[in-house]
Amino acid sequence: MNLAAVDLNLLVAFEALMEERHVTRAAERIGLAQPSMSSALRRLRALFADELFLRAGAGMQPTEKALALAGPIGEALRQVRSALAPELAFDPATARRRITIAATDYGDLVVVPELTRLLRMEAPNIDLAVRPLTDATAALAKLERGELDALIGGHLPDSPRCIRHRLFEERFVCIRDAARANRSERLSLDDYATLPHALFSAAGGDGLPSVIDALLARRGLKRRVAVTLAHVVAVPFAVAGTDLIATLAERVARRFTHLAEIAVVAPPIDIPAFAIDLIHTTRAAQDPALRWFLDAVDRSGSRLRY
DNA sequence: ACTCAATGAGGAGAGGCATT
């Protein structure tokens, strides 16, 4: 390969193909006709001595080599763009913009309020739209298509075209009716297994129920889920004034101790902590407003760390 | 039947190179 003769336009075509996985749409994306993109792909194949993209149904599936090249080529283009286009002035105090994200119930309850406070203080003209994140795969697809700017939540799957940034870790606690709780004691394993549970189980759930059931099964125990609720916010109110207990993310539980007659107690078993992540694409590299916003989410996450 | 990638034909424009 003659590196001195590599046409940077080919790398742009490669990037478009990688993102669209469709020759016609990749061509439209960078303003070429379909035959021109097809020809660019032919030259890319010759350049890298690999098929790079194979027909797969309605689209094109990248080969291992294409996947391996995606990162370095994306980084190279980012650096070239950054060198050619000096940083656009971005002033959050005056910028007008609408940012659309998707967040899990947890993200909505814990991260978004902190983020909203930060936005109101530093970027009062940036509007934020938060969509529910129930189907993570569909949300990732929307993120890749540019219909969403970022995702916030836990237990989100990976995508080779997205960037994951850890905001903080979350642990689990138990809640029970305040009058029944003995705050000085950890909930006993016996109580945990015998008391009826209230459970939050959204569509495409977070995996917690099965984790807890597996931990109990390892000890030869089984719990009874007496109430299953569709929204996490309903759990504390279902627990208050009843014999129910529930296992919730700690920051969620603590938000409700002033609103419902509940007490937070330590669980009798060690339930693995989980990460709350911010997921975005490389678009932010070319978008100062989005880059600022992602930094704002990160700062919101920092304020939530214990 | 339909979609989509690949290819060919023919023409336009840009750039490299040798010649004048």
Add this chain to the structure above:
DNA sequence: AATGCCTCTCCTCATTGAGT
């Protein structure tokens, strides 16, 4: 510096073949 030739890439239009 100007010119002509050549190559390359782009375009549109039309077509083909594979896959669904």
